[in-house]
Amino acid sequence: MEYSLLCNGLCVVLFNPVKYKLFFVSIMLSLWLYMLYCCVGYASTMPSYMTDLEQGKELTASRDLLNDEVDSDRSDDWDETRGDHRGCLEPCILSNFSSASESKKLPQAIIIGVKKGGTRALLEFLRVHPDIRAVGAEPHFFDRNYHRGLGWYRDLMPRTLEGQITMEKTPSYFVTREAPARIHAMSHETKLIVVVRDPVTRAISDYTQTLSKKPDIPTFEVLTFKNRTTGLIDTTWSAVQIGLYAKHLDGWLQFFPISQILFVSGEWLIRDPAGEMARVQDFLGLKRIITDKHFYFNHTKGFPCLKKPEGSSKPHCLGKTKGRTHPNIDQDVVKCLRDFYRPFNKKFYQMTGQDFGWD
Numbered sequence: 404m405e406y407s408l409l410c411n412g413l414c415v416v417l418f419n420p421v422k423y424k425l426f427f428v429s430i431m432l433s434l435w436l437y438m439l440y441c442c443v444g445y446a447s448t449m450p451s452y453m454t455d456l457e458q459g460k461e462l463t464a465s466r467d468l469l470n471d472e473v474d475s476d477r478s479d480d481w482d483e484t485r486g487d488h489r490g491c492l493e494p495c496i497l498s499n500f501s502s503a504s505e506s507k508k509l510p511q512a513i514i515i516g517v518k519k520g521g522t523r524a525l526l527e528f529l530r531v532h533p534d535i536r537a538v539g540a541e542p543h544f545f546d547r548n549y550h551r552g553l554g555w556y557r558d559l560m561p562r563t564l565e566g567q568i569t570m571e572k573t574p575s576y577f578v579t580r581e582a583p584a585r586i587h588a589m590s591h592e593t594k595l596i597v598v599v600r601d602p603v604t605r606a607i608s609d610y611t612q613t614l615s616k617k618p619d620i621p622t623f624e625v626l627t628f629k630n631r632t633t634g635l636i637d638t639t640w641s642a643v644q645i646g647l648y649a650k651h652l653d654g655w656l657q658f659f660p661i662s663q664i665l666f667v668s669g670e671w672l673i674r675d676p677a678g679e680m681a682r683v684q685d686f687l688g689l690k691r692i693i694t695d696k697h698f699y700f701n702h703t704k705g706f707p708c709l710k711k712p713e714g715s716s717k718p719h720c721l722g723k724t725k726g727r728t729h730p731n732i733d734q735d736v737v738k739c740l741r742d743f744y745r746p747f748n749k750k751f752y753q754m755t756g757q758d759f760g761w762d
C-alpha cells in the first residue's frame with residue numbers, strides 16, 4: 404500500500420514538467436544544504452568563536468578532556484573548546500579534511516604552569532600569532548593521560564604548516580613529578596614556558612576557584628594551617644604546595660637546562676601584556692607580531708583584552724572564570740604566608756635570575 408502510494412507519487416512528479424522541475428530543484432537544494440553542513444562541521448574544528456561564547460554562556464565542557472576533577476576550571480572560557488581542536492577521542496571524520504601540506508605534530512613548546520598563573524591569557528594571546536597553532540583544551544597528557552601514548556597526544560593537536568609551532572597548555576605539569584622525564588623523552592628540545600604569580604595571591608585564586616564549585620569548604624584561613632596557634636603552614640594543601648616554585652623547578656632542571664625554560668610574570672602579563680609577549684615571541688624564535696596594538700585595557704573587567712583574537716574580528720576578554728573576586732582573607736594569615744614563602748621565592752629568583760618582586 405505504502406509502496407504503491409510512493410510509486411504513484413513518483414510517477415506524478417516525473418511526468419509533470421513543473422513538478423519534475425520542483426523535485427529536481429529540491430534535490431539540488433538538499434544536496435547543497437548537506438554540503439554546507441559538512442563545511443560547517445569542518446569549520447567547527449578550525450579556530451573560531453563558538454556562538455555560546457559570543458553569547459557569554461558558560462560552557463560546561465572541561466579543559467580537561469577526560470577527567471572530572473573538581474580542581475579544573477571546567478567552565479574556563481576564552482575558550483578551550485573554541486576552535487582548533489577538542490581532541491577527538493572518537494574518530495573525527497569531518498575534521499580530517501585538510502590541505503596536504505598540513506599535518507599534526509607533537510608540541511614543540513608547552514605552557515607547563517602554573518595553575519592560576521595566567522596560563523589561559525598567555526595561550527590566547529599567543530594564538531594571535533600566525534605561526535602558532537595551539538590546542539585549546541588542556542590535554543593533561545603528561546600527568547593523567549600518559550598511558551594513552553604519543554599517538555593519542557599527537558592526534559589532539561591542530562594541523563600545522565611547515566614552520567608553524569604547535570603548542571598546548573596544562574598548568575598541572577609543573578607540579579607533576581613524572582612530567583619532566585616524560586616531556587624530555589618526547590623531545591629534549593621542547594621549549595617550556597611557566598607563568599608564575601605571587602604564590603600568596605595564586606593560593607587565594609586557587610581557593611576562590613574551588614570555593615566557586617564547592618561553597619561548603621572550610622575557610623582559606625582554616626585550610627592554610629596545620630596548627631594555627633603555632634603558625635604551622637599546611638604544605639600538603641595543594642593551594643600552598645603549588646607555590647613552592649623553587650622546589651618544583653628543581654625537578655625540571657634535572658632534565659632541561661634553564662635556558663630552555665621561560666618564566667613569564669603573571670603580574671606583568673596583566674600590567675604590560677605586549678612587553679611580556681615580546682619576551683615570549685623572542686624565546687619561541689618568532690617574529691614580534693603581537694604588540695601593544697593588539698591589546699586594550701578593559702576597565703570593567705580589570706584586565707587587558709585582545710582587540711582581535713585569532714579567528715575573530717571582535718574584541719574579546721577572558722570569560723568570567725578569570726578574574727573572579729577573591730574573598731577577603733585575614734591579613735595576619737596573608738602575612739604568615741608571605742613569611743613562609745619568602746625563602747622559597749628568594750631561591751626561585753636565584754635559580755631563574757629574575758626578581759619577580761613578590762616580597
Ligand SMILES: Nc1ncnc2c1ncn2[C@@H]1O[C@H](COP(=O)(O)OS(=O)(=O)O)[C@@H](OP(=O)(O)O)[C@H]1O
Binds near residue numbers: 518520521
Ligand atoms: N588578560 C587577562 N584576563 C583575565 N585574567 C587574566 C588575564 N591575565 C592574567 N589573568 C589571570 O589569570 C588567572 C587565571 O590563571 P590561569 O588561566 O592560569 O588559570 S587556570 O589554571 O587555567 O585555571 C586569573 O586569576 P583570578 O584573577 O584569580 O581569577 C587572572 O588574574
